[in-house]
Amino acid sequence: MRLKVLGCSGGIGGPEARTTAFLADDDMLIDCGTGVGDLALEELAAIDHIFVTHSHMDHIAAIPLIVDAVGEMRGAPITVYAIPEVLRILRAHVFNWLIWPDFTAIPDRRRPFLRMQPIKVGEEIRLGDRSITPLPALHSVPAVAYCLDGGTGQLVYSGDTTYSPELVTAINACRDLRHLIIESAFPDEQHGLALASRHLSPTMVAAFLDEIAGNPQVHISHIKPGQGERVMAQIAAAGARLHASALRQGQVIEF
Ligand SMILES: [Zn+2]
Numbered sequence: 001m002r003l004k005v006l007g008c009s010g011g012i013g014g015p016e017a018r019t020t021a022f023l024a025d026d027d028m029l030i031d032c033g034t035g036v037g038d039l040a041l042e043e044l045a046a047i048d049h050i051f052v053t054h055s056h057m058d059h060i061a062a063i064p065l066i067v068d069a070v071g072e073m074r075g076a077p078i079t080v081y082a083i084p085e086v087l088r089i090l091r092a093h094v095f096n097w098l099i100w101p102d103f104t105a106i107p108d109r110r111r112p113f114l115r116m117q118p119i120k121v122g123e124e125i126r127l128g129d130r131s132i133t134p135l136p137a138l139h140s141v142p143a144v145a146y147c148l149d150g151g152t153g154q155l156v157y158s159g160d161t162t163y164s165p166e167l168v169t170a171i172n173a174c175r176d177l178r179h180l181i182i183e184s185a186f187p188d189e190q191h192g193l194a195l196a197s198r199h200l201s202p203t204m205v206a207a208f209l210d211e212i213a214g215n216p217q218v219h220i221s222h223i224k225p226g227q228g229e230r231v232m233a234q235i236a237a238a239g240a241r242l243h244a245s246a247l248r249q250g251q252v253i254e255f
């Protein structure tokens with residue numbers, strides 16, 4: 001599987017700071033933040049599947065726009081996969097005819113531009129020879145992490161989460177983990193804010209990593225613009241067993 005980082009920043013501000021979105025192969029998005037806006041129209045039209053971790057704006061901002069941009073060009077709906085709580089929020093607060101039209105009824109309910117597919121934590125979704133499994137995450141709103149498996153190795157993306165023993169257990173149950181993308185939304189100076197908003201700080205990332213078995217490559221995402229060096233220095237100073245590097249927009253991970 002091939003994962004391209006379209007955005008991995010905790011906020012916007014210039015061409016190097018797009019919010020979270022990953023392009024898996026050519027047809028799948030994992031989260032749908034502002035990074036998706038850099039894809040060409042033909043690349044957008046090739047997206048069949050969008051897997052969403054949670055409903056926060058920085059992870060869903062481009063869903064309404066991509067459906068509107070390519071709906072008529074495609075012969076089949078785009079499918080958004082998320083846990084039922086997240087789909088309910090998208091229906092009630094985004095595709096409600098007020099913020100955006102309900103594209104699950106356009107042009108009609110039998111052949112819509114958008115489908116919503118509920119998923120369950122721990123239940124694998126198979127797409128050809130690839131699989132994607134939602135794992136339990138712990139955030140201020142209902143949220144999941146994802147394990148992606150291309151048949152020759154696995155990658156786990158935490159989404160937005162704070163420390164969660166259930167997530168540690170789920171990650172350690174992955175049989176062939178090669179890469180772990182984990183967030184650090186705040187520097188240690190804002191540890192209290194990280195706890196309150198159910199994110200991770202560098203000290204918490206290091207403690208999290210010390211419970212991860214095996215030797216996956218660790219990539220840090222969701223750092224606020226301008227705080228990358230400080231956050232990475234704090235993670236290094238915390239001295240976790242696993243080395244971590246900052247995930248970069250444009251980076252491609254093959255596994
Ligand atoms: Zn969030």
Ligand SMILES: [Zn+2]
Binds near residue numbers: 056059160
């Ligand atoms: Zn976020």
